Amino acid sequence: MRQFKIGLIGLGGMAGAHIRWMKEQGGFTIVAVSDVSPEALERTGAKLELGPEKQYADFRDLTQDTDVEAIVAVTPNQVHAAVIQACLEAGKPFLAEKPFTRSFEEARPLLELYERKPVPAMLGFSYRYTPAFRYAKELLLEGRLGKIRSFSSQYLQGWGSALYDGYYTWRYNKAVTGTGALGDLGSHMIDMARYLFGEFEQLSAQLHTFIPERRHPSGGMAQVDVDDFASFQAQLAGGVVGVFQTSRNAIGSGNQHEIAIYGDAGTLHASTVDPDHLVWIREESPGQLAKSVIDVPQRCKRTQYGDFASLLAGEQPEGLPGFMDGYRNQQVLDAIVRSSEGGTAIRLQP
Known part of the structure; x- marks a missing residue:
């Protein structure tokens, strides 16, 4: 099975669920993590057996990591726009949590960037599954x-x-x-x-x-x-x-x-x-x-991460958000x- 190398941004409560879903689906290996909390970085890094060099305080640095093939972002809403922007600028496919941004004003420039530099992207509207x-x-x-x-x-x-x-x-x-x-x-x-x-x-x-x-x-x-x-x-x-x-x-x-x-x-x-x-x-x-x-x-009975894996493999699953x-x-x-x-x-x- 192809293993996609994932950079995980945001290590709060919902991150644990995403880690579990990736493990249950198979085909994903988390190779880097990012969070503003040093304690969360150390705790999750140890759990995933990641060295300090793969634990990023700034998510923008994670998006530039050449080992990272795709991003999973599980952050509070005020970071959504900046994370999506960083993924687009780095050319990294991503799965980002909803809502898309805090406001439509934050969303407009992201569409302009996406139209210039499109990447495979998925939003966390999980109830489609x-x-x-x-x-x-x-x-x-x-x-x-x-x-x-x-x-x-x-x-x-x-x-x-x-x-x-x-x-x-x-x-x-x-x-x-x-x-x-x-x-x-x-x-x-x-x-x-x-x-x-x-x-x-x-x-x-x-x-x-x-x-x-x-x-x-x-x-x-x-x-x-x-x-x-x-x-x-x-x-x-x-x-x-x-x-x-x-x-x-x-x-x-x-x-x-x-x-x-x-x-x-x-x-x-x-x-x-x-x-x-x-x-x-x-x-x-x-x-x-x-x-x-x-x-x-x-x-x-399809799964969110099953579709994300298909997206990363170059497919476009029906109904993927x-x-x-x-x-x-x-x-x-x-x-x-x-x-x-x-x-x-x-x-x-x-």
């Missing part, structure tokens, strides 16, 4: 639901609820994140809608901060300057209408990303709560509805913010 969502896409392409009229999408978590009195973290800091629940969770809903139905054409939105202050770990209270709830409705390609909500204040929701799709010939429900099944409602006989739980076929998916996603996020601030509908440019 939830089997139920992938099978839903297949059924839509086959026309099994007839003409699609509308859908509802939600992504709910509960860890930010007042009940838990959680501490202030970087996810509540606009300078670090750009937006709150919107960019963190809402970007996944946007990507899934684009994957299933096509481009956004028009939307209107509301953003709210239910808990404006949180306890700071070092004492006192800290101001929350990002949203912890977002709702929006949109028209997508072909006149399909969608309603969206995302929140970190939904007690009882662990990681609940789900969608209901309504067509002239039936309804589909897909969710991360039951990733290997779909609920399909359709007319079984005239005037008689049938509701069934259907198994997702094995062909829909690439550079332009990240860019378009950021464009929609920007429109949502502008709509909420201005209290008006926003039409998106093609």
